[in-house]
Amino acid sequence: MTTRKVGNPLALAVLATLSEAPNHPYDIAQLLRSRGKEQSIKINYGSLYTVVRSLERHGLIEEVSTEREGLRPERTVYAITGPGREELHDWMSELLGIRQKEYPQFETALALAGVMHPDKVLTLLDKRLAQLAQENAAAREELTRYLAILPRLFLIEGEYALAMAEAEETFVRGLAESIRSGELNGLDGWRSLHKTGLSPEQWKQLDDMAKRAAAENSKGRTRTTHDNSTST
Amino acid sequence: MTTRKVGNPLALAVLATLSEAPNHPYDIAQLLRSRGKEQSIKINYGSLYTVVRSLERHGLIEEVSTEREGLRPERTVYAITGPGREELHDWMSELLGIRQKEYPQFETALALAGVMHPDKVLTLLDKRLAQLAQENAAAREELTRYLAILPRLFLIEGEYALAMAEAEETFVRGLAESIRSGELNGLDGWRSLHKTGLSPEQWKQLDDMAKRAAAENSKGRTRTTHDNSTST
């Protein structure tokens, strides 16, 4: 990922909005709001003026005029600049065309789930599952309703989010079942870990196993373009 | 989401590691590395000492001894405290049991895709699709290989990540196809937007449409527990 001078999603949204027409900060926010973009873009409107200033400082947008209506505070109208257009295009191309590894919190939690008792984990997964099922049903309904009145083009973010949430639902359901049924390979070890604890030697054994597995794995790997391992 | 005193994933990983046994920072890092946790947790080892200090400042871990081997620098061994255990448990419960809305970059990009020319978007989606197909195939292979030597319990994060990536692949393939075939509802408008541009009135019309749709939608919604809207 190229490191951008102004890198937060609100900045991208501002650039995108200004690419339509010059505008002043408050109205940019209104536009984003009315289009419901906060649902799919992490936006903190409190940072709006900070971000706009930063975009200006970097020459991606520029002041084109300051107007005043009655005695209300002056409003500064900004326009996107040439470099701004370029940045927008480049940034969007990167986001759409290249999949960047991200770290959803749930993945983090799964990676550390071993520290919790398996029964507790099962309870929590069931809870998550209930939430997922409920929210996904609601989202499906909402999407259908919207599809009746808006061109699908305006709803792709929502469709994507739903598709991902549904995949998570399926995954969690499967995982919960395989814990409940006891069929999950490694479950006994997990249980005993929380009943008696593990001696340092047992821990070491586990880690050696992991290391051997990693070695085994890189051996079996038929050299792909996957050689990012040597990068700093 | 309860706002945590120390809130970054590395801190969680440190707590989790110390919940096994007291340890010193460097070895915590080694452990996390050897278990391959960086693949599923966003870890910046450069921040390790900063994070450890912060955890200590908040009473979640504490110094238990400082040992020295030969003339090597002293190493401070930390242990998790009572409050630290509590925090770890609570944090993990939240991450596993409650789905928090996150904002993957691709979703952001899709929400703003309108600013790019549809043909360009199609090209980019194809590019992403190729990457996804290739990476997912590799990941599937790797998982299978690991499954032969490690208990499945150790691989759930990987399975989750793969499941999500596969869902994305399916979604992107579908989206690309519906653009290519021209079947995507709204495509004409999108095209003309990039050929001739839109007049201010047309923009306004679009936004009004969105607003009416939103109104329509909230009307149709049968009041669920979904009332987070009124929260601060």
Add this chain to the structure above:
DNA sequence: TCTATCATGTAACCAGTTACATGATTTT
């Protein structure tokens, strides 16, 4: 001998968040 890496830390810096300040206008 020179380099790598083991191992620990400090300090400057920065993007972005929070909280505050201001005052006009519109709504209740």
Add this chain to the structure above:
DNA sequence: AAAATCATGTAACTGGTTACATGATAGA
């Protein structure tokens, strides 16, 4: 008359990143 909200901004703060500094030991 009070409350809400329109509209703009500033300033302090903070979590975390980056970069640097140190020196020992092990391996080439």
